[in-house]
Amino acid sequence: TERTLSIIKPDATRRNLTGAVVKKFEDAGLRVVASKRIHLSKAQAGEFYKVHAERPFYDELTTFMASEPVVVQVLEGEGAIQKNRDVMGATNPADAAPGTIRAEFAESVGENSVHGSDSPEAAKEEIAFFFSGLELVG
Numbered sequence: 001t002e003r004t005l006s007i008i009k010p011d012a013t014r015r016n017l018t019g020a021v022v023k024k025f026e027d028a029g030l031r032v033v034a035s036k037r038i039h040l041s042k043a044q045a046g047e048f049y050k051v052h053a054e055r056p057f058y059d060e061l062t063t064f065m066a067s068e069p070v071v072v073q074v075l076e077g078e079g080a081i082q083k084n085r086d087v088m089g090a091t092n093p094a095d096a097a098p099g100t101i102r103a104e105f106a107e108s109v110g111e112n113s114v115h116g117s118d119s120p121e122a123a124k125e126e127i128a129f130f131f132s133g134l135e136l137v138g
């Protein structure tokens with residue numbers, strides 16, 4: 001089975017939607033195998049999103065991600081990376097399919113409630129960014 005890294009973003013934790021988001025994952029057959037609530041510094045958010053460093057929204061994105069606590073989780077399941085992205089929906093909630101997390105909960109293209117790894121390489125790197133081997137329970 002595959003693993004992916006999920007982040008429940010500040011707009012969702014602020015509105016007490018952590019449980020509602022996790023229910024979407026679990027209903028889709030994904031299992032939470034690691035989970036913690038943390039408050040990223042701006043530097044840590046910048047490091048995590050370094051692939052977007054040249055994008056015009058980088059400063060807004062990293063300021064947002066450091067604004068309030070997030071919940072970082074490892075999700076496991078068959079085809080977990082794609083399944084997670086399917087459940088998240090399109091980046092812009094205006095384009096997200098009905099029933100997806102972003103369609104139901106996201107506030108804008110920036111404050112869009114969740115992050116999910118977009119490839120096996122990204123999943124491996126992002127899981128290692130947040131979790132040690134000891135924290136990963138099968």
Ligand code: GTP
Pocket residue numbers: 052057060061090091109110111112114115116117118
């Ligand atoms: P992630 O799972 O968070 O990586 O989302 P994604 O893969 O659907 O989108 P992408 O990697 O292209 O962008 C990363 C994040 O940057 C998005 O989830 C948004 O939070 C933010 N973002 C993307 N485009 C915009 C934009 O036009 N404006 C703003 N403010 N933020 C954006």
Ligand code: MG
Pocket residue numbers: 116118
């Ligand atoms: Mg992305």
